[in-house]
Amino acid sequence: MAGKSKRGGERHLWLQGNVFWYRQQLPVAVHAKIGGPKFVRVNLRTADVIEAKRRRDELEAQTAMQFRQIKTGRRVSLELPGWKPAKVIDRATLGAAERGALMREALAEYLDADDADNADLIRDLAADETERLEKKPTEASAFTNAFTGREPVAHHLETYLNTAGLAPKTTGERRGLVLRFARWADAKGLTLDRIDRRQAGKYVGEQIDPMHPATQTKHLTALRSYWKYLARRGHVQLPPGITLDDGWPWNGQQTIQTGKRVERGSKKAEERAFTDAEVSRLLYEPWPMKNPEWESQIRDALTISLLSGMRLAEVLTLWVEEVHDGVFDIQQGKTESAARKVPIHPDLSEIVARRTAGKIGKQWLFHEVATERDPGDTFGKRFKRFREAVGVDDRREGTRRSLVNFHSARRWFTTKARHAGHPRETIAEIVGHAPDKKDVTFGVYARGASEGQRRACVGDVRLPHQNVR
CATH class of the missing domain: 1.10.150 (DNA polymerase; domain 1)
Structure with a gap:
């Protein structure tokens, strides 16, 4: 409902919807001193005209007194309960894009509060700013883009x-x-x-x-x-019928590759597990690199992954306090299922004892990478150089990278556990894969493998002997 003004005994009252507002124009002399909006507009928060008049009289007395103080220089601003003047945009300290963004935020705030006077003021200020920057096209473009919400894609x-x-x-x-x-x-x-x-x-x-x-x-x-x-967050507007969780406009964009005739040799190669011969070279070949300090961290981390199925990041970021009672107690990871207890393989006892000695609490098992900015990336590059140096590589035409990498240790563990006859549900629980919800029996009703089943699964995985071919 459009607002309507009342006169006489209902001076300065403005009925909008079912609520009365106090509305008064600032005297010219007052506005010249304090700037900002030309009207005082306060929500009286009542639909009762008698109560509205009482609150109006209180505000009218306050404004009259403050107007006199401003005119005589005893006051520099107008302060009334429930009234928020327009924001002041400082040209001296803010760039064009920042001024535009602040004006946009102020406009949205006043529109949400149904404050038409201050909203109009912001629009006028934006128009003045655009005119002022007319001879500065770069700044004008930056201001206009920010004020109208035309932000760079990576802005947020x-x-x-x-x-x-x-x-x-x-x-x-x-x-x-x-x-x-x-x-x-x-x-x-x-x-x-x-x-x-x-x-x-x-x-x-x-x-x-x-x-x-x-x-x-x-x-x-x-x-x-x-x-x-x-x-x-309201930074983009969705078309009608699109929900917040659709991921528009990227939903449904991936091309589904339909079946087609497969020619000999046309199947794309996929990343794979290490072979036993490759594991043997990685574990037992003479150290090929110049920095001898890397040997312990690389071969220890690899051995843990081979005998636990743990991801690289999980291995490297283990705290000493997470190694206890015969398990690696992983508290966080890539998915919800990543938080789990992985039995420590008997063949890892020497590595665990050596790496926990003299350490407590949240000290890292792999202390060598604790100070790296990105431990996983740094270690991954070292491991790649080591892997290639001992001749473990598998590059195919049309593939971007080798089909073997550190993750191949995790695949090797999974393969060996499966070959030992253990259920896929038990293996999935150990390596931190989410249960298959489509499988109602194991994905929904089953309560998970017992501790004995998990220990048996891990224990049945054995490292290959040296010089396996």
Whole structure:
């Protein structure tokens, strides 16, 4: 309902909906001294006209007194309960984009509060700023983009990553993938508000479709997750019928590769487990690198993964207090299922004793990498150089990287446990894979493997002897 003004005994009262507001224009002399909005507008928070008049009289007395004090220089601002003047944007200390963003926030705030006067003031200030910057096209563009919500694609990326609760490795991957799209968008002059399904489809067609399906999934997952955050925080507007959790405009963008005739030798090679011969070389070949200090950390970490199925990050970041009572007590990880207790294999007793000696609490089992900025990445590069130096590599035409890497140790453990006859549900629990919810019996009703079953599964995995061919 549009507001309507009342006169006479209902002076300064403005009925909007079912609520009365106090509305009074500032005297010219007062406005010249304090600037800001030309009207005082206060929500009286009552629908009763008698109560509204009483509250109006109190405010009228306060404004009259403060007007006199401002005119005579005894007061420099107007302060009334329930009244919030427009924000002042300081040109001297803020850049054009920052001024535009602040004005946009102020406008949204006043529109939410149904404060038409201050909202109009902000629009007028924005128009004046645009006119002032007319001869400075770069600043004018930055101001207009910020005021209208045309932000760079990566503008909210770090805030998203800081609140997403992702593992460090995943955080780095998500940052890189979103920034890759952001660079593509910047090159085409696309701001956040202009990314729709059509533009997303263009990017997928140009950049993502040629990738391996697994890489496609990872890339689109990063973009969908970022856009879900943007939608929830109101940074992007969703079309009608689209929910906050759809991940629009990236949902449904991945091309599904349908079946086709398979020619001899045409099947794409996939990353695999180490062979026993490769494990033997990795464990027993003479140390091939110049830095002898790396041998212990590399071969110890590899042996733990081979005999536990633990991920690289899980091995490297173990605290001493998480090694107790014959288990690796993993408290966090890549997924919810990553938190688990992994029995310590008998063949790991020497490594565990040596690496826990003299350490307590949250000291790292692998203290050598504790001070590294990114322990997993640093160790991964060292392991790659070592692996190649002892001749363990598997590169195929058309593949981006070797089919064997540190994760191949985890695959080796899983393979050996399966060959020893242990149920896949027990193996999945040890390596930290989520149960299959489609399998009602084991994924929903079963309560998990017993401690004895887990210990038997781990204990049945044996390292190959030296010089296995």
